[in-house]
Structures are given as C-alpha cells and as structure tokens.
Amino acid sequence: MSDFSNIDPQSMATQLAGFDVQTLQNQLKTQKSKLASQQTALRTLKSALTEFRTSMQNLNKTNAGMLKTSSSVSVENMVKVTTTSETRKGTYNVFVEQLASSHQLAYNALDEDAVKNATGSMKIQVGSDSSKTITVDMDNVDSLAGLAKAINGVSDNPGVTASLVRTNGEVRLMLSSDKSGAGNALTVSGFPEIENSKAVTLSEAKDAIAWLGEKNNGIQVSSSTNTFTDLIDGVTLELNQAQKDGDTPLRIDVGVNTADTTAQVNAFVASYNKLLSSLGSLTATGSGSTDRGAFAGDASVGNLRRDLNNMLRTAIGGQDITQFGLSADKDGKLTLDSDKLKEKLTEDPGKLNALFNGDKGLLKAMDKSMDKFLSITGGEIKSREETFRRRETELSDRSDKISTRYDTAYNRYLSQFTRLQSVMQQMNNTANMFGLT
Template identity: 50%
Template sequence: MSDLTSLDPQTLATQLAGYDILAMQTALKKQTSSLQSQQSALTALRTAMTTFRSALTALNKTDNGMLQNTATTNVDGIATVTANSSAQKGSYSIFVEQLASQHQMAYDNLSDADIKNATGTMSITINGESVDIEMDDLESLSDLTSAINNSEDNPGVTASLIRTDGNVSLMFSSDETGAKNVVEIDASKMDGASADKFAAANQEVITQAADAVFRLGDSTKQYTNSSNTLDKLIDGVTIELTKKQEEGDAPLRINVGTDSTATKEQVQSFVDAYNAMRSSLGTLTASGSDGSDRGAFAGDAGIAALDRELNDVLRTQFGGKDMTAFGITADKDGNLTVDSEKLDDALKADPAALTTLFNGNDGLIKKMDKSMDKYLNSTNGLLKGRQETLDRQQSEIDSKTDKINTRYETSYNRYLKQFTQLQSIMTQMNNTMSMFGLA
C-alpha cells in the first residue's frame, strides 16, 4: 500500500482547484487582452482627434486666424501698433496731440493721529460712482488706504502712501485714464475737526485726468479717446499710444499688410496637424493586407465615415475658392502638401480670401470642428458611446473574475477537506497495521 500520509493536502488542493478554473481563466485572459487593445486604440484615436481639434481652435481665434498681418510705422516711439487677421491692408496716418492720463492727487500734512481721531464717513467718487469709508475704527493712514483699496464698492481708485524726505503723502489715483475719471474726495460727512483737517491739508494735483487727443492725416479735426489704446479706430488694428507729438512733427504713418512668412507658418501648422491625425487614423484602420499590422479599427464604418467627411470638407469651396487656390493639395496617400510659391501669389492677389476659406463664419475650420464634434462631444459623441461600451465589457470581465475567484475558493476548500480527511484516514490505517506488525 502506498504511503499517502506524506502528501500535502494544500498543494494538491491548489493544483486541482487551478485545473478546475483553467479553461475559464484562459477565456478571460483572451477577453481581457482584446479589451485592453480596444481601450488603447480608443485612447490613441481620441488623443489624435483631440490634438487636431485643439490645433483647429488655435488657428481659428477671432484675432489670430490663418491670415497673419503686420503693421509698420514711419516713426519709432510714438505708438506700438499691431494688426490681427481681420485687418485690411492699407496706409493710415494720425497725429498724436495728447496722451490720456490718470487723475492723481495727494494730501500732505496728514498723520496717523488725524485718521485715528476721525469719525464719520469719507466719500470718494469717480465718474458718478462712489464708495463710503467709515472712519471710526481706523487707526492709521495705512488702515485708510487698505479700507479704500479692499472695499467691494471701490469705484476705481487706488490709495497709497508716498514717503519722501521723512514726509508722508496720501495719494489717490484713478485706475482708468480719461477726463471723466476724476477722483473727488468729500470729507463733509466726517466730524468737524477732521473735515477741517482735510480741508486745510495741502492738496496737490499730481496729474490731471485727460483724454488722448489725436487728428487723422492732415485734418485739423480733433478726436478724443479715454485711454491710450485705440482699438476701434481701424478694424483689426490696435494702436497703443506712448508719446505725444509736437507741432511740426511728421504724422505717424501706419502701413498694414500681409505677413507672408507668418501666414505660411499658420498654413503649415494646419497641414502638419491634419497629416498627423491622418497618420494616426491610418495606423488604427490599417487592413493588414500589405503585411503590416491590422489596425484595431480596420473596417470600422464610423471611422471610415469621418475620413470621408473630412476629405469632402477639404474639397469644398468657401467664398468661391478651395484649398488648391492657395497651393494646398493632397498627395496619393491623402496627406496635404503646400506649394509655397502658389501660396505667395494667392496672398498677394487676395489675402482676405484665405480668411474666408479657413476662418469664415461657415469656413473650413468650423466645418471640420463640427465633424470632429460628432465623435468628441462629451455628451453624445461616438467615442463616448464606445467608451461606455468598453466600460460595460470591463465590468463584465470584473464580474467574471469575481466568479472565477469564488469558484477557485470553493474548489480549493473542497479538495483541501477531502485530502485532509484522506490523509487522516491513511494515518489511522497505518497506525492500526503497525499494531499488528503489518506495517
């Protein structure tokens, strides 16, 4: 009789329980591997499409589209001039008579004690809007400036302390330039002694509130603007005035034109972004017929539909022109290329047509973005639906894993009990046979 007492019940139970779930584990491993591949492919697809969509957004900003313009001036130091994509080429001239300025005023001969002893209310008004500062709990000039600057009702004034030669001045500055932004201090609602103290303090105007004043060309008519930023004077052009001119100076001449180099960089950015996405789609949808790896989305009707839709958009005319008018064509593999010379010629002839093509209200970029939204929409996009399907499959796999673990534990405990009992019986039999000298 063989000696089974040396067998380990735990080892046997582990082996046999493992055999019981082997087929289930093999099937589950295959399902898990397939799901992981689909998850990776979906992530790669989403990343490629999101990256392309982000590139489209960057190329379709209101003030920075595909067409890049530049602005040059005949005189340095008078203004900083920039032109965005909507600017029309042309020449403009202005003469700057006066810069806009903030109102600044200062009070001398005020001390911390004056503020500590004050009661009542100080009112500060700018352009019809006011703030009331309660003086009763203030201990110093610093407390007063903090109360003004931190007030939710602050109408646009900044209070500060200026220290020179041992003296402290309380300064009030309007936050905005312009003649209408005058700082008005009303101490009449403070106690009599404090009101008198403010009235007697040396009040000095540091800078007057003023509008920018300028003329157009050789005209003598004056125009005003509350700030030194002229962003509505010429469509698409922003003029930041920095210095006034003197009579006899030449007018500031502004020339707006197409920046061909920067525009071609924008066009190339679009081409590169499109080709990068197309390359990713090509890998994911590869049929494998040429010996390459078969893509996870090979034969997928939804992805094929996206490819067709984008190709259709590329061939669509906007404003009577399609991309080929600007030297942008597709090669035999569907990748875009740019003919630099043809693009230059098109920009010289009609630069605004590039904006119409790409950045129009119903232009190519918006149509492409609309196509992408069908897939990337966070509410009802196709990729969201597919992700939900994969999530359900993952939940099913998790459930199957739990069932396999449960079955393993049940089998293991059953086998362990059986072999433990068998081992116990064999031990008893061996002991009995030993008693009779049969062992």
C-alpha cells in the same frame, strides 16, 4: 501491490483543480487581453482627436486666424501697433496730439491736526456721475494714515486710490483716479483743507487725442485711455508719446506676414496629416505587412475619416484649398505649395481667412466633426468607455467565479485524496501484518 500511501493530496488537488478551470482561465485571459487592446486603441483615438481639435481651435481664435499680418512705424517707440487676421494691408498716417492721463491731486495744507479736528463728511466724486461718490465720516478719522485707509477701504469704491507721500520731512495725502480720461476727474469737497481749490494738481484728467492724417486737417479721435481699437479695422494702437506741433504724422504700414502665414498653413497640414495617420493605423485592414487595426471595419471611425476628406474638397465662399497651394495625395495626406500660397496672399490675402476661419470656415467644420466622438454628454468615446468599464466589471466577476470554482474543486479533490491516502495506509499496514508485502 502498488503503494499509494505516499501520494500528496495537496499536489494532486492543486493539479486536478487547475485542470478543471484551465479552459475558463485561458478564455478569460484572451478576453482581458482583447479588452485591454481595445481600451488602448480608444485612448489613442481620443488623444488623436483631442489634439487635432485643440489645433483647429488654436488656428481659429478670434482675431487670430490663419492669416498673419505685420506692421511697421516710421518712428520707433511712439506707438505700439498690434494687428490681427482681420487687418487689411495699407499705409496709414496718424498724428498723436495728446496722451491720456489720470487725475492726481496732492494736499499740502492738510496735516494731522486738520484731520483730527475735522467733522462731518468728506466726499470724493469720480466724473460727473454722482453715484460714483465716496463718503468718509471724518468724525471717525484721526490721522492722515487713517484717512487714506478709510478711502481705500470703501467697499463700493468707484475708482479712487489714496496714498501718503513724504517730501522734505512732511507727509501729504495724494488722491489718484484709477482710470485715465477727462471723464474720470476727481471732485473733492467736505472741509476747507481738502477741497479742490486747496489741491496741487500733479496730473490732469485728460483724454488721448489723435488724428488720422495731419493735425487739424485729418479726422480727430479721442479715447479715455492711450489705446485705440476702432480707429483702423483690425489694428490696435497703444500711444506711448505725444508729438510736437509741426511734426510729420507717423506712417504705419500694415501688410501680410507671409512667413508666419505659411507657418500657420503648415501647422494645419501637419495636424491634419497626423490625425489621418492615426486613423489609418487604427482602421488598417491588416493586408500585406500591415497589422490589423483595432478599429478595422468600424463604421463610425471610417465615416469620420471620409467626412474630413470631404470637407477638404468642399468650396466655401467660392474658395477651396487648392487655390492656396494645398493638395492631397492618393492616401489623402496634404502637401503645401508655398509659392502658390505666396502668390494667392499677394492677390487677395483676406480670402484665406474666409476659407478657413470664422463660424462657417473649414476649421470650425472640422472642429465640429469631433463632437460625435468627443462630446462629454453623448459622444462615442464616452459611450465606448462606459461599455468597456462594464465589460471590465463582467470579466472581474467571471474571474471571481473561476476562483470560487477552483477553490470548490480543490477542496473536493483534497478531501478525496486525503481519504484515499488514509485507506491505502490502512491496507498497507494490514498487508505488512500478514507478510504480503
């Protein structure tokens, strides 16, 4: 008779319960692996599209498009010139007559005793607008420091700063307009020691004055600051130093920065080709030595690739990319003929921006095409992420059910083999009694 009394109920229960759920566990493992691959692919797609969108937006910033311009000034440090993509090449003559300055007043006759004995209100008005007035109750002020603090602490201060300066052992109050320009002059009244007639003018409130052309013969312009943004289209002038009568006007030369513009176009090419490569890998059919992509046969991803390809071949304002030296190979990837681009920039550089930049340009259209996938309200990326999260929950629930099934089977087998072991032990004991072993 076989001896089954030495069987291990726990080992047998573990083995048989494992057989019961093995198929389900294998299926679950395959499904989890597939889901993980899909999630990884979706993250790769999202990263590629987001990176491409960021690149398109950087190349299509306001006043900073594909076309890059440069400038030079005949005399260094007199004027800082900043150009944008909207700047038109040319030579401009500018004479700087006067720099803008802020109004600054110092009060030599105002001492601690005068402040302590002052009564009533002191008023400081900025410019001609009476609503821009600070009123200080002098009955609540007993020192120069307290007066400065009261002025600076006004909640609706229209642009006045009070400070204390120390010279030759004496402390003086100084008032400064926060903004430059003749329209921001300070008018102070209230008690004799503080009125304008008692003040020493440290700096006058003046507008900047410049001439487009020669002084007194050109076009005079003024600004409350030393920055002119509307004098020349696409050019910002920051005045640093006034010229003297009889000086020759500054010559400002503005032109295309071919090297930087080429770099911009190459940045577009690199961004587009990188995205195209990512989409190609994700949608690969798996023929030959190529692995099958996670989005092979996916209509939405395939349509995006075709849409981008069609945009490249669409003329905008009578211009297309081939006129600027761009061409696509059989796989759709772009290459740039720098010489052809340089030739086009020499002829009419403004057309590069017309093609690529602005709300109707190629960059905006390509950026907009990302919405279908990247929109946070109804984009496909978000929709698929939500679907994958639901699938994760389903697989987690299925894993719990398999675990429950395993535990039930294990307990059942453990009970059965424990009883069998007990019976076999009894039978062996009986056989021993009758000498049957």
